[in-house]
Amino acid sequence: MQLFGPTGSRNFPTDRNPTRIAVGAFAGVVGGASTTFATYTVPAGRRCTIWSATVNGVVITVLAAGQTSEQIIRVTKPGPILTEQVHDIIQAAAAVGTRVQHDKSTIELAAGDILDVIVSVTAGAGVVQAGGGLSGVEYDA
Amino acid sequence: MDRLTVRDLLRDLLGVPTSPIVLQVGGAPNTAFSVLRNDPSRVSFLMVNTGPSPVFVVPQAAGQPSSLNGVRIEPNGGALSVMWRDDGEVTGWEWLGISLGTPGTMLTVSNVIIPGDQPHKPAAGGA
Numbered sequence: 001m002q003l004f005g006p007t008g009s010r011n012f013p014t015d016r017n018p019t020r021i022a023v024g025a026f027a028g029v030v031g032g033a034s035t036t037f038a039t040y041t042v043p044a045g046r047r048c049t050i051w052s053a054t055v056n057g058v059v060i061t062v063l064a065a066g067q068t069s070e071q072i073i074r075v076t077k078p079g080p081i082l083t084e085q086v087h088d089i090i091q092a093a094a095a096v097g098t099r100v101q102h103d104k105s106t107i108e109l110a111a112g113d114i115l116d117v118i119v120s121v122t123a124g125a126g127v128v129q130a131g132g133g134l135s136g137v138e139y140d141a
Numbered sequence: 142m143d144r145l146t147v148r149d150l151l152r153d154l155l156g157v158p159t160s161p162i163v164l165q166v167g168g169a170p171n172t173a174f175s176v177l178r179n180d181p182s183r184v185s186f187l188m189v190n191t192g193p194s195p196v197f198v199v200p201q202a203a204g205q206p207s208s209l210n211g212v213r214i215e216p217n218g219g220a221l222s223v224m225w226r227d228d229g230e231v232t233g234w235e236w237l238g239i240s241l242g243t244p245g246t247m248l249t250v251s252n253v254i255i256p257g258d259q260p261h262k263p264a265a266g267g268a
Contacts, residue, residue, distance in 0.1 A: 001227060003221050015217070
């Protein structure tokens with residue numbers, strides 16, 4: 001006697017009513033601003049596999065003395081509990097063309113989890129052209 | 142004599158002629174239904190759960206199928222294969238099934254011994 005099929009109550013996770021997730025944006029971030037380029041919250045009763053999340057920034061106006069820019073990919077779990085996946089920084093007085101780029105792959109999220117892609121620039125005359133996004137698949141828990 | 146078909150090979154292997162029967166059967170949710178009728182001439186079968194819910198199946202002598210009694214066949218294509226050489230006479234017994242939550246649909250492919258080389262006529266409601 002042979003039984004074929006997975007032993008779980010469902011077949012493959014991504015067969016469970018899947019929805020494709022793709023969020024992202026690209027814009028200049030001026031001094032004193034913080035921009036969330038992508039945010040995604042897993043609905044109740046669902047899970048999600050984020051295959052790729054990216055964040056990047058390039059200085060287009062030289063940063064002032066003491067002015068920095070942060071690039072963050074962050075998961076906030078219910079609680080809330082912040083778990084940073086990527087956190088990089090462009091140092092003060094960075095020259096035009098200084099850039100940071102990160103790609104984080106395969107992040108598993110449960111219901112209520114939030115994934116944010118954020119670029120911030122502290123006060124000053126400098127400007128960072130930045131972007132970020134995420135893509136993955138959401139399915140029934 | 143040339144052996145030109147799988148049926149020829151099966152006849153050589155089993156010593157008797159056999160024929161396949163393909164049937165689609167179904168049942169109301171959470172209610173036992175007959176997936177395969179008793180047929181001592183059945184030498185093998187494949188049953189595929191084509192419905193969206195798990196189906197538990199049991200040979201009739203094992204009692205009523207339920208979530209606590211039977212072989213669980215997963216939805217959307219899970220399958221159970223039974224062959225007389227491996228599993229004995231249970232292959233030819235009646236098999237009952239129950240679908241949990243939604244109407245059950247099962248595709249069955251049976252291989253039964255037939256007199257001569259005539260196609261086997263399936264019984265209504267199950268093979």
